[in-house]
Every structure is written in C-alpha cells, then in structure tokens.
Amino acid sequence: MPAQIIHGKEIAEAIRAELKTEVVRLATKGVVPGLGVILVGADPASTSYVTAKEKTCAELGMFSDDNRLPAETSQADLLALVQRMNEDPKIHGILVQLPLPKHIDEAAVLLAIDPDKDVDGFHPVNVGKMVVGEKAYLPCTPHGVIQMLLRSGVETAGAHVVVVGRSNIVGKPVANMLIQKQTGGNATVTVCHTRTKDLAHHVRQADIIIAAAGRPNTITADMVKPGAVVIDVGVNRIEDASKKSGFRLVGDVDFDAVAQVASKITPVPGGVGPMTITMLMWNTVESAKRTLGEA
Numbered sequence: 118m119p120a121q122i123i124h125g126k127e128i129a130e131a132i133r134a135e136l137k138t139e140v141v142r143l144a145t146k147g148v149v150p151g152l153g154v155i156l157v158g159a160d161p162a163s164t165s166y167v168t169a170k171e172k173t174c175a176e177l178g179m180f181s182d183d184n185r186l187p188a189e190t191s192q193a194d195l196l197a198l199v200q201r202m203n204e205d206p207k208i209h210g211i212l213v214q215l216p217l218p219k220h221i222d223e224a225a226v227l228l229a230i231d232p233d234k235d236v237d238g239f240h241p242v243n244v245g246k247m248v249v250g251e252k253a254y255l256p257c258t259p260h261g262v263i264q265m266l267l268r269s270g271v272e273t274a275g276a277h278v279v280v281v282g283r284s285n286i287v288g289k290p291v292a293n294m295l296i297q298k299q300t301g302g303n304a305t306v307t308v309c310h311t312r313t314k315d316l317a318h319h320v321r322q323a324d325i326i327i328a329a330a331g332r333p334n335t336i337t338a339d340m341v342k343p344g345a346v347v348i349d350v351g352v353n354r355i356e357d358a359s360k361k362s363g364f365r366l367v368g369d370v371d372f373d374a375v376a377q378v379a380s381k382i383t384p385v386p387g388g389v390g391p392m393t394i395t396m397l398m399w400n401t402v403e404s405a406k407r408t409l410g411e412a
C-alpha cells in the first residue's frame with residue numbers, strides 16, 4: 118500500500134493558527150512579537166526567503182523591522198545594527214539571513230546576537246543548551262521535523278532513526294533533539310555522512326529516516342525497510358525543460374518508488390519546507406512571552 122503523505126503545509130498552517138491566537142492574546146497584554154530582519158545583498162534565493170518571512174510576520178499580526186542592506190555593507194555597520202536590535206524592546210527575535218557576503222565573518226555576526234533574541238537557534242549558547250537538554254530556541258528546520266513527527270503520530274521513543282547529513286543547521290541538531298529524554302525524543306540515532314561505509318546498510322535498519330544530504334536520489338527504495346517513516350529535508354533544483362523556469366525542486370529521496378515501501382513520507386515541495394518559517398515565528402512568539410515571564 119502506498120505511504121501516507123505527511124503534508125508539511127497543513128501542519129504548518131495548524132501551527133500558524135495557534136500562533137495567531139497567541140499573538141492576539143499577547144496584544145491584550147500590550148506586547149506585539151517583533152522580528153528584526155537583516156538581509157545583506159540581493160541574492161535572489163535569500164531575498165525570496167526574507168520576503169516570505171516578512172509576509173508571514175504580517176499574516177500573523179506580528180511586527181517586522183525589515184533591513185535590506187547593500188552587499189558592500191561593512192561588518193562594523195552590520196554589527197552596529199545587530200546591537201541596536203539587541204537593545205530594542207520592540208524586537209524579540211533577530212534574523213540575519215545567511216549566507217553573508219564573503220568579506221563579513223558570519224560567526225562573528227551570529228555571536229553578536231543576544232542569545233535571548235537568537236530565534237534561528239544558531240548561537241553557541243542556544244546550541245549548548247539544546248545539547249544538555251535545557252530550554253533553548255531550537256533551530257527551525259530540525260524543530261519543524263520534530264513537530265511533523267509529533268503531529269502525524271509517529272512515535273520516536275525507542276525508534277531507530279537514521280539521519281543522513283551532519284550539518285550544523287540540520288543533521289547535528291535533529292540528531293541531538295531526537296536523543297533528548299523527552300516527548301519527540303528518546304530515539305536511538307545513527308548519523309551518516311559522506312565517510313559512512315555502506316550507507317544503504319545503515320538506512321535499511323531505520324524505523325525513521327531523515328534525509329538531509331542535499332543530493333537527489335540519496336535514498337532509494339531498496340534502502341528502505343517496509344513500513345519506515347521517511348522525512349525528506351533535501352531541496353535540490355534539477356533541470357526540467359517542461360517547466361517555465363527550466364527547473365523543478367526535488368528532495369533527497371526517490372519519492373515515487375520509496376512511497377511504495379514506506380508507511381509515511383514527506384513530499385518536496387510541501388513537506389519540511391513550509392515548517393521552517395513557521396518555527397521561526399514560533400521562536401519569536403516564545404521570546405515575546407518570555408518578556409512577560411510566561412515562557
């Protein structure tokens with residue numbers, strides 16, 4: 118029987134509805150969650166991400182302080198803007214869109230963000246808190262994956278999860294969240310990467326597969342145990358002459374074939390993608406609640 122599709126778009130919409138209710142409630146207490154957005158340069162992909170984030174803020178009744186800076190902005194000017202946002206009580210979360218131009222030290226900029234406003238969850242303070250199981254802003258894409266599992270009734274406790282990819286923004290944090298002693302965790306986790314010997318052997322053991330390699334067809338049907346749950350984080354552009362743009366988006370999983378073996382699977386697009394911005398809004402609302410001593 119073909120796998121049930123886990124629709125990230127629907128789960129994201131449900132979470133956004135919950136956040137909207139929270140925003141209305143916070144407004145009665147005089148707090149409007151605010152996101153400071155910084156984009157340096159005009160990279161088309163980054164510009165469209167930032168526009169989507171600003172649009173979502175508006176849809177949820179949140180405030181966004183949008184700053185689009187020229188590509189030649191100096192590191193000192195960028196750090197000064199981050200500092201201004203750190204001190205601005207109307208701003209509860211700061212988002213610096215990555216990647217930054219080559220002349221700017223990305224790590225220095227991320228370190229300059231007040232950890233209490235680090236809604237991307239990339240500051241080492243928040244990464245460290247997440248690892249030791251303290252309350253922290255969780256990075257958005259991995260947190261989105263955990264919410265998708267929870268909200269589609271996938272039990273992680275005792276499950277063997279194989280994560281393919283070990284980046285700081287997806288693979289490592291999702292593996293860490295899954296081993297935490299809490300709901301949405303308690304899994305046994307294997308993390309694979311390009312030095313893994315016999316990837317297929319490891320993936321075949323998985324009850325849950327999380328593919329975050331950034332390479333189409335990394336996970337094929339012969340690598341999937343019947344009934345496994347497959348979460349595809351990958352977003353890859355492949356040429357497609359039938360499309361006006363000349364390309365289409367695919368994940369890391371051979372979707373059509375794997376859907377015949379798996380019990381549940383996420384599509385690309387419409388799977389993990391819509392969750393990422395939603396979880397950024399979640400963190401910003403959490404930060405606003407903290408200012409009232411609520412979170």
Ligand SMILES: NC(=O)c1ccc[n+]([C@@H]2O[C@H](COP(=O)([O-])OP(=O)(O)OC[C@H]3O[C@@H](n4cnc5c(N)ncnc54)[C@H](OP(=O)(O)O)[C@@H]3O)[C@@H](O)[C@H]2O)c1
Nearest residue numbers: 258282283284287310311329330331350351352389390393
């Ligand atoms: N949906 C979303 O919102 C969202 C958000 C973030 C990322 N993404 C997508 O998720 C994918 C991963 O992103 P990322 O930033 O984590 O990418 P990344 O920094 O390029 O990391 C990819 C990871 O996958 C591993 N890998 C690559 N090919 C592999 C293979 N054939 N076998 C085993 N491991 C392999 C790499 O191993 P090594 O460490 O050994 O090189 C690396 O750890 C990309 O397609 C990206 O576009 C989607």
